[in-house]
Amino acid sequence: MKYLLSSVICMFAFAGIAFAQYTSIYTSTKTSACRTISSNPDEAGSYEGECSGAGGYKIRLIEGDIRQTINVITPAKKKFELNFWAFYGGFSYVGEKIEWRMKGKVPVAMIVRYNVAGSDDSQKSTSYLMVSKVGAKESCVTDVIMPGSKQNEEARIAADKASTMPCKSLD
Template sequence: MKTFALFAIIFVSAATAFSQTSVYTDLSDTKCKTLRSDDEDGILYKGECAGVAGYKLHVIEGDLRQSIDVVFPNKTVHQLRFWEHFMAFSYTGPRAEWRIKNKKPFALIVRLNVSEDLNDPSKTTSYLIVSKITKDFACVTDVVKPSKDQNVQARKLADASVNNPCMVAGSEK
């Protein structure tokens, strides 16, 4: 009986661990619909990218800094405001990773390349920004610094993000 109970616990734990999957959204301007391309309100570019389960992403660029907004199925927009976490010039990576459970996104991972060297803006540091998505809002929960297992770390943080508080700008350093 103990063996059966132990097997059942392992099986349920494994099933839960593997029930999270990833789906990717291409963030390139050739794959996203341009909503705005001017310099009104400091926003130079706004593109809408396909998402999952009725969610979409807006890629926002202003003053050589990029960020992401998460658009919920009910059309409410939740700004992630990457530029509040990094003041230097920045641009997003080529795709966003949605973490999915039960066919709904619960987290988002986006690469942000930041020009932290004022003497050579072409030198960038590549961070992974982890955001949680609840039924009511989306917010940044973690910033993963470059490392050999950066992607694995980001996925682990994303999978636990529902329990993590929203990050206060400036606390990632």
Template sequence: MKILTTFMLGVAFGVASSVSVAAPIDSIYTSLAVTSCKTLEADEEGAGSYQGRCPGTAGYQLDLLEGDIRQSITVLDPKGKEFPLDLWSTVSSGFSALGETAEWRVKKVGAKKQPIALIVRFNVSGDPEHPERTTSYLVVSKITANEICVTDVVKPRQGANQQARVLADKAATKACKSD
């Protein structure tokens, strides 16, 4: 019996220590407001297109794209490699607008915080007859060394923000949503 008790205590201590070693995941927020982004391209007259570079975190940046009253984001990694999220095809082709805040889920790696996922609000007008009626989705994208893409779309409901964070924290192992 003593051996079993000692073994169980050892297992309990081992599990407790492995849990405490895992780096906690936190959030860092950056702005997607046009006033916080540097305009790279704007065509007010023709198609009403816009491209602006918004600050991110840990060397990442976000390009805010707009065309034909639809918006999307391209993530730039610290080396400048572009990862288009193509929200207008992976989430909805309806008229759309991004929320003004990006939530980066980050893990502490050594002394630095490394982004593992991105959450943005994506407001979509799905009814052409009533464009004022919008649905506000939370879009979760994974960030790995080789891939940045949309993995989940959270529909509006109570607790949606927390659900998006849970999905973001597990996004690295998920497949990318296809168009």
């Protein structure tokens, strides 16, 4: 009986490790929370800032011609360009926070709100969630979640699978 109980306890302990839950950490992309690298407010303006990420990662927030995108900088200082602005041509801006999906203490994906002005009416924008896998060897957009009542939940599900997904094609 003692051995059976020990076996059951071990089985549940290892099952818990095998099915480790993903958790979230949030970081800011607000200009006040980032270090300005360069800024040119003339005409359409340009800006580049470096923001803290999770697990030693950093984010480069880049703006040019009233469009924004981000680059991921790994702890080893390798840069991955996510090229959000290549997905949608309209004026755009990145949301003020990034949700990092963590497996243990390691970031494996991130979710970024990306607001794009309409082509017919720049006062109306569409708010997408850009899901990207994050890693030392590859970081790229894997999913774009369209607006909807379950947008955040869909983005988290996609982020938790992102490490096994291919990079999203721009075709």
